[in-house]
Amino acid sequence: AQTVTQSQPEMSVQEAETVTLSCTYDTSENNYYLFWYKQPPSRQMILVIRQEAYKQQNATENRFSVNFQKAAKSFSLKISDSQLGDTAMYFCAFMKHVGNTPLVFGKGTRLSVIA
Amino acid sequence: DTAVSQTPKYLVTQMGNDKSIKCEQNLGHDTMYWYKQDSKKFLKIMFSYNNKELIINETVPNRFSPKSPDKAHLNLHINSLELGDSAVYFCASSQDLGSRNEKLFFGSGTQLSVL
Secondary structure, three states: OOEEEOOOOEEEEEOOOOEEEOOEEEOOOOOEEEEEEEEOOOOOOEEEEEEEOOOOOOOEEOOEEEEEEOOOOEEEEEEOOOOHHHOEEEEEEEEEOOOOOOOEEOOOEEEEEEO | OOOEEEEOOEEEEOOOOOEEEEEEEOOOOOEEEEEEEOOOOOEEEEEEEEOOEEEEEOOOOOOEEEEOOOOOEOEEEEOOOOHHHOEEEEEEEEOOOOOOOOOOEEOOOEEEEEO
16 A cells, blocks of 8 residues: 655744755655645645656646655656745655556645745 | 535534535546545545446445536535544546546545534
8 A cells, every 4th residue: 555754843034045855755656646635724625736757847827836855756746936935745645557456645735924 | 616525624523414415526527435534534436437437445334325426516515423433524526547638636525523
């Protein structure tokens, strides 16, 4: 079974600074997807960024980028120029490429952006 | 135009009651899911349906019964509600389980409080 570990329950960052959220996972699969989802106080689950394991290039979406280290099974999220609206729970998630398996989530990191 | 909509947003009820949560997606997706988010924010898959057929049923009590009248709808019925059922329930959908463009779209959640 796949597991996803987020070792930082809470983090804080000053506005405009950069912060990195950690995520490691365990799988015997070679092809899979990795995701970061954001859950603000509104409760809505918002997809931040997505990485396909067969792609070596790290995914980027505006101020959000990942550091995907397949051999180390690590998938960290970097948020640059942090904004107050980035305050949220962030969930790392794993999905196998084939087979009837849904997203497996980590336990989340609560990020607070401080003015 | 809400992509994945679930109702109600809040549900407060007494122990022993039976309640339903409805979910509809207008994205034309083949697969729908129910996730449960507990008080510690941990998200765990409950069920998934692909084209109205149940494909994943995690270790969920029989009191929980999903119903998919068509591939755009996946409702969750809960019998004999217990205190431990209090949580936020998220509906989600994706294009095709295991497709190369895989990602989940989530509803806004239903916060269930059992008194």
